[in-house]
Structures are given as C-alpha cells and as structure tokens.
Amino acid sequence: MLPGTQDLIQIRTINDVRGNLSFIESGQDIPFKTERIYYLHGVPQGAERGGHAHKQLKQLLIAASGSFDVVLDDGKNKNTITLSDPRQGLLIESMVWRELKNFTEGAVCLVLASEHYDEADYFRNYDDFLIATQQQ
Numbered sequence: 591m592l593p594g595t596q597d598l599i600q601i602r603t604i605n606d607v608r609g610n611l612s613f614i615e616s617g618q619d620i621p622f623k624t625e626r627i628y629y630l631h632g633v634p635q636g637a638e639r640g641g642h643a644h645k646q647l648k649q650l651l652i653a654a655s656g657s658f659d660v661v662l663d664d665g666k667n668k669n670t671i672t673l674s675d676p677r678q679g680l681l682i683e684s685m686v687w688r689e690l691k692n693f694t695e696g697a698v699c700l701v702l703a704s705e706h707y708d709e710a711d712y713f714r715n716y717d718d719f720l721i722a723t724q725q726q
C-alpha cells in the first residue's frame with residue numbers, strides 16, 4: 591500500500607444555509623488524543639515545508655483553506671496527496687517522511703498532533719531516516 595492512500599479520512603461536517611461546521615473528536619475520528627494544534631499560513635509561493643519524519647508523533651493534516659501537496663515516503667514507497675477540501679484530513683503515522691509543497695496563495699494547513707513539540711522526535715536527515723526504517 592502506498593503511504594497515505596489508506597489514511598485520508600472524511601471529517602464529520604454539518605451543513606446548513608450558514609455554511610459548514612466540521613469537527614473532530616479524539617479517539618473517535620482520529621486514533622490519538624490531540625496534545626497540540628498548529629497551523630501553517632502565509633506560506634509564500636514556491637516555498638516548501640516539512641522535509642522530515644517523526645519517530646513517534648502522529649498527525650492529522652487538513653487544508654483549512656486553499657490547497658497544497660503532501661509527498662509521503664515510508665522508506666519504500668512514495669505517494670503524493672493533494673489536500674484541498676476542509677472536510678478531509680490526512681492521517682500521517684510515525685516514521686513517514688513528508689514534504690509539503692505547491693501551496694496556493696492564502697492556503698492554511700491545520701495540524702492536530704499526538705504529542706507536544708519535541709525536536710528529539712524528528713529525523714531531519716533523510717539518510718538517517720532511511721537507516722532507521724531498515725532497522726524496523
């Protein structure tokens with residue numbers, strides 16, 4: 591299975607004449623308790639984010655506005671997912687290298703994370719990540 595292909599979830603959404611309300615409940619919609627929320631915004635044209643993997647962290651990425659591409663790589667397979675619908679979320683497990691690119695103007699990437707920020711949880715070097723995947 592290509593990374594990411596099985597992990598696009600539909601977020602429960604209530605629609606009425608006032609628009610949409612989407613909601614996520616930890617343990618029901620996502621398989622972790624949300625310990626941190628952050629969001630990427632004001633990303634300049636052509637800028638790329640990510641370029642790392644996490645040892646333990648799991649995350650849900652949502653295009654709250656606009657769109658962007660997420661390239662996922664588990665050390666064996668690569669897959670690119672375009673996020674453009676706030677009613678969808680991309681679940682990224684630990685030990686998956688991710689790169690985010692092609693942000694449209696005004697795009698917002700909202701992230702629900704399973705842990706507090708911890709720099710020690712990152713692989714920021716691709717070769718170190720590959721070695722670790724081969725030891726699993």
Ligand code: T46
Pocket residue numbers: 626628630639640641649688690701707
């Ligand atoms: C990911 C993608 C989608 C903090 O102090 N606290 C935080 O919660 C985060 C996420 C980052 N930082 C600091 C660490 C760096 O000094 O903010 C700076 C920029 O972080 P980074 O270069 O990791 O940002 P991105 O956009 O490349 O990656 C982030 C997340 O780190 C990462 O987990 O999956 O967004």
